[in-house]
Amino acid sequence: MTTTSPAASEPPVLAALPPLAARARSVGASPVREILALTARPEVISFAGGLPAPELFDAAGIRAAYDRVLAEQPRTALQYSTTEGDPGLRAAVAGRLTVRGLPTDPDSLLVTGGSQQGLALLATALLEPGDTVLVENPTYLAALQCFGFAGARVVPVPTDADGVIPSALEELVLRERPKLLYLVPDFQNPTGRTLPLERRRTVAAVAGRHGLWIAEDDPYGELRFEGEPQPWIAGLAEAADRTALLGSFSKVMAPGMRLGWLRAPAALRRACVIAKQAADLHTSTVDQAAAARYLADNDLDAHLAKVRGAYRARRDALVEGLDSALPAGSSWNRPQGGMFVWVRLPDGHDATALLPEAVRHDVAYVPGAPFFAADPDRAALRMSFTTHTPEEIAEGLVRLSRIFG
Structure with a gap:
């Protein structure tokens, strides 16, 4: 008859693991990346992500470049x-x-x-x-x-x-x-x-x-x-x-x-x-x-001319529609390029607190507070204009206006 000692049937007692490095414990996740996860539903019109417009990628040209490289120099390319x-x-x-x-x-x-x-x-x-x-x-x-x-x-x-x-x-x-x-x-x-x-x-x-x-x-x-x-x-x-x-x-x-x-x-x-x-x-x-x-x-410059033209129209759609979407007393800039418009709501508004309500209306932005190394402005928010057409931007602004009643 074989017997098993009590010690052999009990799970071993394991020592606690050393903690993560202090830097890993002190640096938080990016609020922007987390907002992108929250707004991934296709019905959401998101002004949150700093993303280039995917429909403007030169997918055919990039694919041809990969094809040529893999056909002509596979031993070095891989x-x-x-x-x-x-x-x-x-x-x-x-x-x-x-x-x-x-x-x-x-x-x-x-x-x-x-x-x-x-x-x-x-x-x-x-x-x-x-x-x-x-x-x-x-x-x-x-x-x-x-x-x-x-x-x-x-x-x-x-x-x-x-x-x-x-x-x-x-x-x-x-x-x-x-x-x-x-x-x-x-x-x-x-x-x-x-x-x-x-x-x-x-x-x-x-x-x-x-x-x-x-x-x-x-x-x-x-x-x-x-x-x-x-x-x-x-x-x-x-x-x-x-x-x-x-x-x-x-x-x-x-x-x-x-x-x-x-x-x-x-x-x-x-x-x-x-x-x-x-x-x-x-x-x-x-x-x-x-x-x-x-x-x-x-010709990358020719491709960029097309991209810049699209982005300019989208910036204009956003900037020109903000007056009807935001509460009286709001302010914003008109950038000469890039991907972002910086908005400030009137004093007393908190862009972070308002974001869940915006998401419930299927529209999103990024609160401005996390971008500050100190003294955050809670009335500020960042809006990207690159990933939606002017028509979608107009609809997004209609949705945004609803959270301000």
Whole structure:
């Protein structure tokens, strides 16, 4: 007869696992990504997502590029690659930057998994826990997440309708001694604002005088549909040796390809290459090769002209319809490009508290409060105009008007 001891039939007592890293416990999820999940129902007209219009993707041209790459160079396109990125793609990006007024050598570029990875690499290469980063207030949500994971101390710079206020920036640089200033100068996320040339020169001069790095994030610059292009801060003499310029194909080609690039001075770029080696070895070889092939075989500028025309009509539909949709005393801007309109409801309104009621009416937006590093404006909200036609935008505004009675 076989007997089983009581100890053998009882579940083992297991020790508690070590906790998650402090950074994982202190940095929250993106409210925008969570709102997108809530509004995924097809009947919802969503002004929430910062997404390019999917019907405007050049799917046929992109498919042809993949077909050519896989037919002509499958052994290299499906193989491991260098961390720095596909030489043909870097040459194409360098050429586009040079034509647009920023002379660029292909070797000064690092291909990344979207510009978001470029920002993460900069944080890894530059920031020690406790270092100070200055940001626009409000600023891009995922940048706040990125700096939070790096353990940085984030200090907001006051802004007005034209972006960071120069006197406030200088005062904060002198007082806080930051290591990095993060900016989205063109059609900023979330506000849609563009930093004027004189303020760009002031930013460059401040960085030159006081010794700090600048991360210049430019995912929207090629989506200008009126007004004159402004020069990059990276191209201004005082800041050329201390500015990392981030770019992306997500808004101009397809976000699903997850392709971006980083242009930086040699020492910083090399540090980012090493950080990328530790993160993912290299960006997808086949996606890079297809993007390079697409740029060689197609006229991206002609495609962007079509996209800009559609976005301009959608911006106009949104801006011109807001007066009838929002309560008296509301205000909003009219961006010259990009994807976003920044709205402020009258004092006493809370955009976060009103969002569930909006969703019940099958319309959505993003509350403005989470975009602030400090002192959130609860009456503010961000509205994207890119993913719906003018007719759908009009219907969405009718629905939005119902929550204000």
